[in-house]
Amino acid sequence: MNSVDTIFAPAPDLDDRLADAATWEHGGRLWPSGEQQTLTCCRVIDETHDVRSFEFRTANGLPVRFEPGQFLTVSANVQGQSVERCYTISSAPTRPFLLSITVKRVPGGTVSNWLHDNMKPGGTLRAYGPSGVFTPSAAPATKSLYLSAGSGVTPLMSMTRAGIDLGLDRDIVFIHSARTPTDIVFREELAWLAKRSPRLRVFFVCEGVGDEAHWNGPTGRLTLHLLSQWAPDYLEREVFTCGPAGYMSAVRALLREGGHDPARYHQESFDIGAGVAPEPARPAAAEGIFTVKLSRSSKSFTMNASETLLSAAKKAGVVVASSCSQGVCGTCKTKVLEGTVDMKHNGGIRDREIQKGFHLLCCSRPTSDLVLEL
Numbered sequence: 001m002n003s004v005d006t007i008f009a010p011a012p013d014l015d016d017r018l019a020d021a022a023t024w025e026h027g028g029r030l031w032p033s034g035e036q037q038t039l040t041c042c043r044v045i046d047e048t049h050d051v052r053s054f055e056f057r058t059a060n061g062l063p064v065r066f067e068p069g070q071f072l073t074v075s076a077n078v079q080g081q082s083v084e085r086c087y088t089i090s091s092a093p094t095r096p097f098l099l100s101i102t103v104k105r106v107p108g109g110t111v112s113n114w115l116h117d118n119m120k121p122g123g124t125l126r127a128y129g130p131s132g133v134f135t136p137s138a139a140p141a142t143k144s145l146y147l148s149a150g151s152g153v154t155p156l157m158s159m160t161r162a163g164i165d166l167g168l169d170r171d172i173v174f175i176h177s178a179r180t181p182t183d184i185v186f187r188e189e190l191a192w193l194a195k196r197s198p199r200l201r202v203f204f205v206c207e208g209v210g211d212e213a214h215w216n217g218p219t220g221r222l223t224l225h226l227l228s229q230w231a232p233d234y235l236e237r238e239v240f241t242c243g244p245a246g247y248m249s250a251v252r253a254l255l256r257e258g259g260h261d262p263a264r265y266h267q268e269s270f271d272i273g274a275g276v277a278p279e280p281a282r283p284a285a286a287e288g289i290f291t292v293k294l295s296r297s298s299k300s301f302t303m304n305a306s307e308t309l310l311s312a313a314k315k316a317g318v319v320v321a322s323s324c325s326q327g328v329c330g331t332c333k334t335k336v337l338e339g340t341v342d343m344k345h346n347g348g349i350r351d352r353e354i355q356k357g358f359h360l361l362c363c364s365r366p367t368s369d370l371v372l373e374l
């Protein structure tokens with residue numbers, strides 16, 4: 001099916017169309033997934049008092065291929081040190097020439113403050129990716145419930161923008177929780193989008209009114225009562241949730257109490273470590289010394305089977321892009337050209353990538369000699 005047929009495909013393929021929109025061909029010139037790029041900032045937008053969107057274009061102006069919900073790993077040079085963090089792409093793949101990230105200033109945080117204080121139009125940033133499996137195509141649905149809190153709005157915003165740009169008219173209930181009304185990220189745009197898309201319904205719930213004494217929305221936290229009022233058919237909906245760890249565990253408990261099927265619940269955590277499964281003890285059989293050859297640099301090193309490939313590569317002086325070290329972010333995704341590895345990831349790689357031979361070095365250990373595409 002060519003890209004024109006795909007765009008005009010019939011309604012049941014809604015989520016495939018989002019994925020297709022992310023992979024449409026543009027004269028064969030795309031930023032291939034998994035590669036590093038230098039992005040140039042072209043606009044900075046104040047979303048709230050402590051949240052800013054940074055819009056970038058690629059250095060060569062090429063369009064970027066990604067799925068809504070995916071993230072970039074950015075590398076900032078802070079006081080001479082290269083520091084990496086993940087940020088969801090808040091813009092939609094349907095507008096592939098500009099990429100936005102929307103960043104909340106975290107008190108004491110290294111990269112969020114660096115971005116807020118230093119990133120201006122004309123500034124540059126190294127980025128890897130896009131990565132991540134928190135995408136609508138991973139769980140196709142015609143009725144969705146988006147639940148977000150704070151900066152967790154970003155992946156759901158990308159999904160919403162993309163759906164509307166494609167004219168999908170999807171049935172979405174989008175409930176966003178914020179501390180106060182002035183903390184609601186994308187407040188005006190979400191309300192504007194909802195006005196134009198009758199099947200997108202947007203609701204806000206704020207813990208307190210803050211400076212906005214005339215706030216007439218509900219205050220407090222999301223409850224089963226509010227949920228049933230806004231999405232009476234929530235049991236039939238595919239749920240996508242993103243927000244702080246405490247918010248997501250409260251949402252999960254709420255949905256469990258209401259009888260929602262956990263298999264239809266999908267979440268993205270911004271807290272690396274939260275929700276990550278502890279690694280099982282390594283069996284004694286995982287001992288042994290293996291040789292790892294790198295196809296691009298012709299380097300090689302030996303390593304113990306109990307070590308991760310990332311840690312052994314770094315010890316051997318090999319420069320590898322990495323961030324979370326827990327199989328979440330996907331930054332260290334690398335193709336294994338020869339040999340076998342034992343990988344225990346936490347969602348940072350898709351089955352179809354594994355089938356193509358890709359592995360995450362941070363959570364893979366060798367079970368034979370290897371050749372890596374590095």
Ligand SMILES: Cc1cc2nc3c(=O)[nH]c(=O)nc-3n(C[C@H](O)[C@H](O)[C@H](O)COP(=O)(O)OP(=O)(O)OC[C@H]3O[C@@H](n4cnc5c(N)ncnc54)[C@H](O)[C@@H]3O)c2cc1C
Pocket residue numbers: 071085086087088089101102103104105106107108109110111112113151154155269270271272329
């Ligand atoms: C997949 C993914 C997507 C994400 N998307 C977004 C997004 O769209 N928008 C967004 O805003 N964020 C997002 N994040 C979170 C983001 O990656 C960063 O974690 C966040 O911006 C904080 O980074 P930082 O460098 O500013 O803070 P850090 O330097 O990592 O610090 C975090 C906290 O730890 C404290 N701290 C730091 N050093 C110490 C120390 N030595 N001792 C004690 N405390 C310390 C800081 O005070 C701060 O409170 C995402 C994360 C992931 C994993």
